[in-house]
Amino acid sequence: MSNFTTATSTVDLTKIKPYGDTYNDGKVQMSFTLPVPDGEEAQEAARQYAKLMGMDEPSVTHHSDLGIGYTFFVVYGPVHHTVDYTKIRVTKVESHVFDRVECGEWIAKNIGRTITMVGASTGSDAHTVGIDAIMNMKGFHGHFGLERFKNVNAINMGSQVPNEELIAKAIEVNADAILVSQTVTQKDVHIKNLTNMVELCEAEGIRDHMLLLCGGPRISHELAQELGFDAGFGPETYAEHVCSYVMQEIVARGWVNKK
Amino acid sequence: MGFIADIQKKYKTVSIVGMAKNAGKTTALNYLLEEAYDEGLRMGVTSTGRDGETSDLVFETDKPKVYLFEDTIVTVPEQLFGLAETSLEILKRTSCRTALGQVLLCRVARSGYVQIAGPGSIMEHKKLCAQMFEQGIDMIIIDGAIDRKSIADPATSDAIILSTGAVISRRIKNVVEETVHVVSVYKSPLVEDEKLRAILEKEDRDVFRILTIDKDYNVAQVPVRTALGAGPIVNDAIGEDTRFVYIPGAITERILDHISPAKLKQVTIVLPNPTKVFVGATRWQQLRKMGLHVQVLENIEVAAVTVNPFSPHGYSFDRDELLNAVKEALPGLPVVDVRVGGLDL
Numbered sequence: 001m002s003n004f005t006t007a008t009s010t011v012d013l014t015k016i017k018p019y020g021d022t023y024n025d026g027k028v029q030m031s032f033t034l035p036v037p038d039g040e041e042a043q044e045a046a047r048q049y050a051k052l053m054g055m056d057e058p059s060v061t062h063h064s065d066l067g068i069g070y071t072f073f074v075v076y077g078p079v080h081h082t083v084d085y086t087k088i089r090v091t092k093v094e095s096h097v098f099d100r101v102e103c104g105e106w107i108a109k110n111i112g113r114t115i116t117m118v119g120a121s122t123g124s125d126a127h128t129v130g131i132d133a134i135m136n137m138k139g140f141h142g143h144f145g146l147e148r149f150k151n152v153n154a155i156n157m158g159s160q161v162p163n164e165e166l167i168a169k170a171i172e173v174n175a176d177a178i179l180v181s182q183t184v185t186q187k188d189v190h191i192k193n194l195t196n197m198v199e200l201c202e203a204e205g206i207r208d209h210m211l212l213l214c215g216g217p218r219i220s221h222e223l224a225q226e227l228g229f230d231a232g233f234g235p236e237t238y239a240e241h242v243c244s245y246v247m248q249e250i251v252a253r254g255w256v257n258k259k
Numbered sequence: 260m261g262f263i264a265d266i267q268k269k270y271k272t273v274s275i276v277g278m279a280k281n282a283g284k285t286t287a288l289n290y291l292l293e294e295a296y297d298e299g300l301r302m303g304v305t306s307t308g309r310d311g312e313t314s315d316l317v318f319e320t321d322k323p324k325v326y327l328f329e330d331t332i333v334t335v336p337e338q339l340f341g342l343a344e345t346s347l348e349i350l351k352r353t354s355c356r357t358a359l360g361q362v363l364l365c366r367v368a369r370s371g372y373v374q375i376a377g378p379g380s381i382m383e384h385k386k387l388c389a390q391m392f393e394q395g396i397d398m399i400i401i402d403g404a405i406d407r408k409s410i411a412d413p414a415t416s417d418a419i420i421l422s423t424g425a426v427i428s429r430r431i432k433n434v435v436e437e438t439v440h441v442v443s444v445y446k447s448p449l450v451e452d453e454k455l456r457a458i459l460e461k462e463d464r465d466v467f468r469i470l471t472i473d474k475d476y477n478v479a480q481v482p483v484r485t486a487l488g489a490g491p492i493v494n495d496a497i498g499e500d501t502r503f504v505y506i507p508g509a510i511t512e513r514i515l516d517h518i519s520p521a522k523l524k525q526v527t528i529v530l531p532n533p534t535k536v537f538v539g540a541t542r543w544q545q546l547r548k549m550g551l552h553v554q555v556l557e558n559i560e561v562a563a564v565t566v567n568p569f570s571p572h573g574y575s576f577d578r579d580e581l582l583n584a585v586k587e588a589l590p591g592l593p594v595v596d597v598r599v600g601g602l603d604l
């Protein structure tokens with residue numbers, strides 16, 4: 001299928017462009033900050049910058065002084081590039097997603113024991129909201145966290161947990177899965193921290209009986225593969241996605257009766 | 260005779276291990292595959308992460324693609340199968356599961372660019388390599404992901420090729436220091452005490468695998484499942500007569516920091532192999548000066564070192580300067596700039 005019909009016209013999916021006011025006008029809005037004080041020159045700089053990025057006749061629709069010599073801009077204008085939607089392949093975690101209650105029942109029926117997951121926001125990362133959303137009772141967006149799941153033992157160690165401590169805990173409780181949350185990606189700190197995690201797990205020889213998952217706003221399943229994790233979860237993940245994946249993987253890998 | 264032919268005579272499974280992301284592993288891989296093709300060697304290729312995608316998922320920089328010659332055996336997970344730019348014949352669905360689906364064992368039906376990925380876990384790689392050899396290949400190259408070094412484990416790899424380069428530091432001196440550190444850790448002294456070796460090789464304890472061995476070869480288990488986070492317990496377990504501490508898992512700066520200076524001098528720390536060392540170059544030097552002794556049951560063979568004078572962070576070194584500095588610091592090891600080729604052994 002390379003075409004589908006919108007409210008007004010037929011879209012060529014091999015060449016899609018943004019829609020602003022009319023079909024295929026390519027209108028894009030973007031925002032950025034320049035390290036110069038607000039003024040005519042600053043606005044011209046913003047326009048030129050947008051032009052260099054491929055925007056035709058950009059108009060600065062908003063500018064505000066951020067103080068100490070910085071200005072925030074919103075620029076609007078058309079771009080010509082197109083994307084072939086039919087060639088897009090996105091890799092996703094491939095497992096059926098059960099809801100919370102179904103997960104509990106599935107575990108009882110297919111695994112027959114409580115499964116244990118240990119999680120933390122690791123390294124220097126102090127962001128707890130993501131891992132709490134997955135693990136804590138309360139959950140997120142009306143989706144309860146793993147602590148509320150039947151037959152799941154969820155241990156959330158909090159934030160700024162060194163990789164070593166997280167692994168030590170996982171070994172102590174003989175976990176089925178380790179859940180690592182990483183939010184800060186500046187200067188790629190998360191990459192070093194995540195590969196260090198994988199390497200320590202290898203050195204400890206636990207990868208043949210523990211799943212290694214990572215998650216966070218900039219984490220994708222593809223990145224997880226590149227780093228050597230078993231799975232990666234980005235935005236809009238809920239506890240049921242994680243539990244569904246872990247329990248099905250335990251069965252698929254034959255870890256039901258692990259010692 | 261080519262470099263690869265020389266390596267292939269000695270080693271059947273060789274991993275390319277990067278000192279850092281963008282140290283030039285993929286360039287090294289392409290270079291070796293080309294040489295292998297010229298020599299008429301039938302190759303197997305796999306990766307501990309993912310390789311061959313045009314732009315880097317981690318740093319979003321341009322990245323060389325992997326070109327595979329006809330008849331190469333390669334591992335491709337289901338979700339990347341459709342992304343190959345040439346035809347692949349599926350030989351087998353392995354039981355190995357990755358983030359991108361089940362791993363397929365494929366034969367390259369027509370030379371071309373392929374996205375390669377394999378299991379993240381080293382134990383899975385060992386199994387996978389055995390299946391690849393069943394296809395009658397001469398040699399396997401495993402591409403290590405990012406800066407992951409665990410694939411150097413002698414249980415999986417007969418030897419490694421270490422890729423280093425400008426990406427590590429803006430100063431050549433630091434690049435050389437870090438590289439020498441890794442090579443020297445990989446060449447840690449082997450356990451020579453045969454009695455000790457015999458004890459450790461037959462030790463197969465289930466839960467408490469960390470051991471202390473005293474001067475009369477009495478063995479005691481340290482009551483922890485891992486040394487991680489248990490530095491003080493390991494320290495307490497070292498008695499007056501303890502001569503060796505066997506740690507089958509990782510040793511890190513945090514663990515060693517808890518061992519008292521006197522005990523650190525008194526004992527030799529024994530590891531299965533050098534991939535267990537997680538101590539940076541500077542701290543390692545300090546600890547060595549304080550009397551740290553490490554011995555290993557098995558060592559890692561470094562077959563060659565490749566250097567890349569370019570950093571994707573926008574700077575580069577003079578290629579001869581880097582090449583010569585690394586050569587000088589690692590006498591006896593083949594060092595090559597893979598972009599130029601022309602390895603002199």
Ligand code: B12
Nearest residue numbers: 125126127128129130179181184185186215216217233237
């Ligand atoms: C709240 C917040 C903070 C709070 C954190 C409080 C706390 N207890 O967590 C405080 C004020 C402490 C903070 C500090 C900092 N922050 Co802040 N912070 C935020 C903010 C506003 C919201 C983050 C959040 O809670 N999101 C909600 C959760 C639910 O979403 P989530 O994390 O994506 O989680 C979901 C998924 O990703 C996934 N998931 C997450 N983890 C895991 C793990 C697993 C295993 C799985 C399966 C799934 C999963 O599931 C979750 C639910 O769907 C964001 C901006 C924003 N609006 O996003 C900035 C932001 C994350 N912070 C940022 C920065 C830079 C910082 C600081 C460095 C600021 C500074 N210069 O000091 C410090 C860093 C401190 C540190 N050492 O880590 C940047 C990060 C930029 C980057 N990419 O690197 C952001 C994006 C702001 C920005 N635009 O600059 N921050």
